[in-house]
Amino acid sequence: MDRRSLNRALLARQMLLRRHAMAPIEAIEHLVGMQSQAPNPPHIGLWSRLDGFGFDDLAAPMTDRRVLRIVLMRGTLHLVSARDALMLRPLTQPILDNHLRSPRGAGLTGVPAAAAYARKILEERPRSDKELREILAEHRPDADPADLVWAVRLSLPLAQVPPRGIWGASGLARHTTLETWLEGVEVPEPSVDEMVLRYLKAFGPASVQDVQQWSGLTRLGEVVERNRPGLRVFRDEEGRTLYDLPDAPRPGPDVPAPVRFVPDFDNLLLSHADRTRIIGEEHRRRVFTVNGIIRATYLVDGFVHGMWKIEKARGAATLRISPFAPVPGPERDALAEEGARLLAAAHPDATSRAVEFEPPAP
Template sequence: MTNPVLSRRELNRATLQRQQLLRREAGPVAELIERLVGLQAQAPLAPYVALWSRLEGFDPADLSALMTSRRAVRATLLRATIHLVTAEDCLMMWPLTHTVADRGFRGAFGKQLAGADIGAVVAYGTELLSREPYSRNRLREVLGERWPHWDANAMAYAVSYLTGTVQVTPRGVWGKTGPAALQTIESWLGRPPVADPSIDALVLRYLAAFGPASVADAQTWSGLTRLREVVERLELRRYADEDGRELFDVPDGPLPDADTPAPVRFLPEFDNLLLSHADRRRVNPTGRAVPLPPGNGAAMGTVLIDGDYRADWRHHRGKSLQVVPHLPLTTRERDEVEAEAVNLLGLIGSADTPVEIGQSPK
């Protein structure tokens, strides 16, 4: 039997609805974080913009409270990058994704530690981080003193990649600052990671939040491999995209009409919406590179217009909020972008900050 074909725009609207980007809804912050299976959080404050774009009446204090009470954490998980997740998800996801971190470390730093006893380095580093938080610089100093003939920087990364860690608060707390200090998951949360978590359950949650999607999409999102055998044993709906790629979906996954209106939405740096598919054309039809600028976050990002990535934004504090379109905007689109920019300033700036919408390339 031929699988039903879904157009790019149908996939766009399905993903936007599941990402809560077609309409803001009220609800607990922790519940949405879990529904989205975490938020990209390399820029510590980026999740605040991500949640503001999705939650009705979002208050940054709600997320800050989750973090300071250790009910939510920033940890190296999916794709070996830092994600904001609930404590329960952190304990479940690390055992499933630690192989991704191991692969990332060996690809980036393995040669620098050829001949070194990496197991001993990681064991000692884990012991240190189980007692108190360490910055990577401090780890580098301590490990370099203990093993002066091995690359200190690579040893510090070995510990941060291969030991399950979180970046402790106050880093990532709204209105506060702090160093990128690491502590083990177990010591910070007071519980060990789950002994035997279900990869099947994780894939189902991915499809519920990002589907319909292909096996390659799921592997891109997670960094994991061999997920074909997982989807094949699950009871899933099957579709095809316009190029014939096989897509999978949870049985109750919503598929809104392709003509469903999609409001302008401002996203933070590296929002998972733009990163979680091997074929990103459903939200990024031109294939434009998604920028990851330096900084703490909540100062720049991307803009969805009619559901697609079509502009970038930057907040010049005390001066302006600037939007740079990639393609010409209609008068209506410019008005909608300006209105949503003003709304965003209620979170990150002040109401009297001017909004500047630049000219797109001809």
């Protein structure tokens, strides 16, 4: 499969070739979660993928605990369904265990006891990191409370509770244990095989290295090999072996791809070892910053063509588009129209809204 064929397959799986009539929770499960290092990006990601999505549509499922934010793949915060939180969290614990074995964790003692104490505190009611630091400082005056909170967050499955994560809401991030937040919800059997196959459904065709890049886990080759009899096998232009579900969509390379706005931290850009199916290496260095920020991008003909951001000042909302190269006239018009719709959906109360193009970056 050539690069354009892989691009169109990825866009089809990611619901970016057309908007889908699907409930948000269904889309979140199909995508195997949405990276949510910041609270707002998943709303924009769903708006770009779903027909009729409103930015208030996540408030109810988050408040009634059908959807939540929790650390999962790659040790990063994700927005997932309750079922996936319970299924994926045990599978991704090895990632956090590796962090605990890092130099920062090497000098810490008594972490299991501190985690057990913190569990009791967090199950009483959700707490912020500041509150937990103060409590642990009294419990363990011999240790750095910031390091203890760090170790506790790596040791315990913690759910971040609303209103954090709801569009337009504010407030500190507060956490309780996953078991407390989802008390009474049936716990599914953790299955690394199911996780890998669902990854292929949402991101394939893909190599073993791609699956490991997305998940943060290692030694997944044996999982792929175990499931190989039920998979289709391809090769990319570099000769790498790619695996896929037999009936997954693989549109032709010439299928039209509409312009789309992709939010910060979107898994579209993060879930392959070789990301050239969606972004050129020369552009990746602009989008992926040294301090871990993944900037918002837009797609032209299915590939990252530049970056964008929304600025608000004195009630006015402006979407600024920063191209990497000149935008052809039809695509420029389409971006302006799509950008105007995004501003109207994200900031309906703005006193004015405008889409502005900056000169292509040198």
